[in-house]
Amino acid sequence: xxxxxxxxxxxxxxxxxxxxxxxxxxxxxxxxxxxxxxxxxxxxxxxxxxxxxxxxxxxxxxxxxxxxxxxxxxxxxxxxxxxxxxxxxxxxxxxxxxxxxxxxxxxxxxxxxxxxxxxxxxxxxxxxxxxxxxxxxxxxxxxxxxxxxxxxxxxxxxxxxxxxxxxxxxxxxxxxxxxxxxxxxxxxxxxxxxxxxxxxxxxxxxxxxxxxxxxxxxxxxxxxxxxxxxxxxxxxxxxxxxxxxxxxxxxxxxxxxxxxxxxxxxxxxxxxxxxxxxxxxxxxxxxxxxxxxxxxxxxxxxxxxxxxxxxxxxxxxxxxxxxxxxxxxxxxxxxxxxxxxxxxxxxxxxxxxxxxxxxxxxxxxxxxxxxxxxxxxxxxxxxxxxxxxxxxxxxxxxxxxxxxxxxxxxxxxxxxxxxxxxxxxxxxxxxxxxxxxxxxxxxxxxxxxxxxxxxxxxxxxxxxxxxxxxxxxxxx
Numbered sequence: 001x002x003x004x005x006x007x008x009x010x011x012x013x014x015x016x017x018x019x020x021x022x023x024x025x026x027x028x029x030x031x032x033x034x035x036x037x038x039x040x041x042x043x044x045x046x047x048x049x050x051x052x053x054x055x056x057x058x059x060x061x062x063x064x065x066x067x068x069x070x071x072x073x074x075x076x077x078x079x080x081x082x083x084x085x086x087x088x089x090x091x092x093x094x095x096x097x098x099x100x101x102x103x104x105x106x107x108x109x110x111x112x113x114x115x116x117x118x119x120x121x122x123x124x125x126x127x128x129x130x131x132x133x134x135x136x137x138x139x140x141x142x143x144x145x146x147x148x149x150x151x152x153x154x155x156x157x158x159x160x161x162x163x164x165x166x167x168x169x170x171x172x173x174x175x176x177x178x179x180x181x182x183x184x185x186x187x188x189x190x191x192x193x194x195x196x197x198x199x200x201x202x203x204x205x206x207x208x209x210x211x212x213x214x215x216x217x218x219x220x221x222x223x224x225x226x227x228x229x230x231x232x233x234x235x236x237x238x239x240x241x242x243x244x245x246x247x248x249x250x251x252x253x254x255x256x257x258x259x260x261x262x263x264x265x266x267x268x269x270x271x272x273x274x275x276x277x278x279x280x281x282x283x284x285x286x287x288x289x290x291x292x293x294x295x296x297x298x299x300x301x302x303x304x305x306x307x308x309x310x311x312x313x314x315x316x317x318x319x320x321x322x323x324x325x326x327x328x329x330x331x332x333x334x335x336x337x338x339x340x341x342x343x344x345x346x347x348x349x350x351x352x353x354x355x356x357x358x359x360x361x362x363x364x365x366x367x368x369x370x371x372x373x374x375x376x377x378x379x380x381x382x383x384x385x386x387x388x389x390x391x392x393x394x395x396x397x398x399x400x401x402x403x404x405x406x407x408x409x410x411x412x413x414x415x416x417x418x419x420x421x422x423x424x425x426x427x428x429x430x431x432x433x434x435x436x437x438x439x440x441x442x443x444x445x446x447x448x449x450x451x452x453x454x455x456x457x458x459x460x461x462x463x464x465x466x467x468x469x470x471x472x473x474x475x476x
Contacts, residue, residue, distance in 0.1 A: 003066070003107070005115030006085040007032050010068070010092065010152045011056020011187055014379040016043035018062045024111055035382040042403045044073045045369060049376030053210070053340065053363035056187055057092075057152055064107045068092065070154035071101035071252065072369045079106040085115075092152055099156030099251070151188040151248060151274060155366075158182075158251040159269045175287035176270070177242035178223060179203050180233070183210040183366075184248025190274035191359060194247060195221070197277040201284055202291020203245065204299070206236040208253040209351040209469065210366050213359035220292050224301040227253050227366075228351055230465030234262035235301035242287040246271045252366035255468040304463045309353050312456055316429035319451035322349035324429050325420060329389055330355050332436045337361070337387045340376035342368045343470035344393040345454050346420040351469075352460065367470070371401035374417060378404055381413030387440055389416045395447065408445045416440060417447045424449030 037043035043060045051058025051069040058069040082105045095103045204223040215222035226232035240263030312323035341347035377388035439446035467474040
């Protein structure tokens, strides 16, 4: 199973296969779930969900063509012939360097052949990966091999170009305002390294909306969730005079307007690769000297958003406000399950208001096609006993989404689709939780219409400015 072993090492959790493909010889022992897709468009949408919200790359096998994705596929990529798994690794490495987002290769080797040791272009043996859509991705420890390998994501990195400060500077380094952490930390299996780095330096962490759960919501190192609205970075503590340390950040998840609003110049961004966290320069120090203190004051972003959201949690009458609806899901979500979203009003509130105590429980894409939430839930439920909740503003029943709904009906796990809008007969938060619990208790696809009043979005805008995520998909 050369192919399945390779995909596991790249952090692929689900391989979507179109009809008539080559035999793969199974994949369970490699940690990769195989999903038989009805056609190529639906397979690509599942891969998009995995590649933008999962623990590694999304993957599609269409005949002998393997497509790996970290962004939506907008046009068919011309496949590059490869003769071995090592050639695939080389293509991934080059695509990552260039930020291509999507690559396709034509396999010139037997995908069911026994796996062989892989060597990266840098000469290091690639460790096996324990990444999966259930955990968010983490590389397994193995004797004699490095725990971290370069982030396999293919999307363009942020910031673009070299910063004025480099990780090996030992001279006078300006004080650091905060750490800005993206989904690349998860893809690289560097979550524990990030947590240790924050504790060692006393620096707080602002995670992007694609990386919820890097810290518990109540951790003193958790500064909040950023990348959604214009003032996120400024309110989180960026001063315009100190450095911002960026780790594992894609350009898709961090609009440059957030730098401008905080008065942060591009040359004030210190970019660290996730694998550099353990050896980061000792000269890095928090602005003000003391750094994060348990029980200390949280930044304005955390405090002012809490002032909006906390009262909403207490309002239980229908139509529900989106913060209460998100909290209901958090309370009822089974262990190991995740909430999948797609760009829209519902995703904004899930990203802002759904409390996270576990990495991987909330999946919000940096970019996303219609139907990607359902595709992500289908991938998660493709394993027996798997369950997932998709939260959307609307659910088309034709086209690719309709195809996914038909396929989801035969999935071994449980998929609950919540449509947050004007329709539905739920009259209270308790009714919402009861119906959600009943749906999660049995396999199959269950659609729940949840009447949600989004008028509180104006309060979010009043605190953190207009939304910048998903241009054209949210009101300004």
